[in-house]
Amino acid sequence: MSHAPRLSNVQCLSPSGLHRMAYAEWGDPENPRVLMCVHGLTRCGRDFDVLAQTFASDYRVVCPDVVGRGQSSWLANPAGYVVPQYVADMVTLIARLGVASVDWFGTSMGGLIGMGLAGLPDTPIRNMLLNDVGPHIDAGALTRIGQYVGIPKRFASIDEGADYLWSISSAFGPHTREEWRALSEPLFKADGGGYVLRYDPSIGTAFSGIPPQAIAAGEGMLWASLAAFSGRMLIVRGEQSDLLSRATLEQMLVHAQRARAVEIPGVGHAPTFVHADQIAIARRFFDGHDD
Template sequence: MAYTEWGDPANPRVLVCVHGLTRNGRDFDDLARALASEYRVVCPDVVGRGRSGWLVVKDDYQLPLYAADMVTLIARLDVPEVHWVGTSMGGLIGMLLASMPGNPIRRLVLNDVGPVIIAEAVRRIGEYVGMAPVFPDIDAAEAYIRAVSVPFGNLPDAQWRHLTETSIHPVEGGWAMRYDPGLGDSFRKTPLQTDVDLWPLYESISCPTLVLRGAQSDLLARETAEAMALRGPKARVVEVPDVGHAPTLMDPAQIAPIRDFLLEVR
């Protein structure tokens, strides 16, 4: 498993940032720059994405394996505790770890994900996972990423180009997405028919928790976010306007509440 690291490698304060389903650790470049003076920021590429290896058995792309990989990563970092920012899938991994007895997560940020996973949103995502073509050039790749990532909101051109350049790699005939197309196999093999209820997991979390919700999100319903403020760790909830699933955490206005939450003294 590859990861990108920011800040002083000797800093005992460690922030782990984990990306969404088809993304990679470079999504957090702006957040990492903003926090590198306070933290050693570690942004892994979950197996099957970015610069990490691909699994032979595609059915093994599951949360328990991802969580086990993160436990190994934290052991490699050799620190007793971490703060965690997780977008979508990365938030689910964080929830799973934070629910375990004796876990190392002391502050948890969940970016547009919670204990109710809406089946319709998962089916929408499954329509494009692993289906990307080989692109003749970077402009074609960017056009594709803009099309499948419309819920990210109205991003500046420079941010779309960054998301594109960090999400593709050269292959014979052009450029391809930097993730295993096999990630889409389980989506199409067993389409999700009903919403997933993870409330028992969430209610086992005891560390301070912040939830960011895209105001137009189809994955994290507003009523779920509101309930998260009342149950379990009683999360602080911040809604991000004009964004669906999920806030990219590239804009200073999205970074500010995360920085404030992570660095506040309690």
């Protein structure tokens, strides 16, 4: 089993020009069976290293850094940090991969992007796992995220940075220090004599600057997308999640055509899928053994 992915990037278009979207790729590059793994708001595609390695024998696993994060470009206009732009970028990436369909694993924001793409006519998404996210995001979670996203921070070491990330991410559930270090290290870059987080702080401006009517309109579009998707869907909820409520989950099961749900005990927002029990949930779903 390979322990290092192939790293590449694809050129994408936004209203303010061209940008690069980086991605990590695991498994046989000729395998027509593709699993796209898309991360949360301030994370990056390397979140999925453990999951990707376990799927690489059966899938070509592709883990993009959404624009503005990780190794990808930053947008000239921060107003472009919105789901429709991310969906357009994913369409460009799928075209680069040269496949007609993909399976989708989306954590938090990655799930919103998946819903946006899944609801389009002729969507390339076949099966979709939504990891702790739905069309409606609880207000408390928005407030919590708004308290840290885009706030400039500098750290003397990656270990210090990892400790900070744990302070805002402990709802991810229990992890060993080694596991947390592996999840944290790709999120930092050297800057002067220290380290900073590897994402555009303007994402915070875009996140907090969305007017309530735009949030409501976006939510309505995502509910419609959810209902339009005819593929298999698994909704995973962290039992203690403040972002995906049980009430929203129940609504999703009513709206979706072919959805079922799993709740992971002892975890909030969001399960990381680095542990064997969580990976087994994804494996059963994508292998089609849970119908």
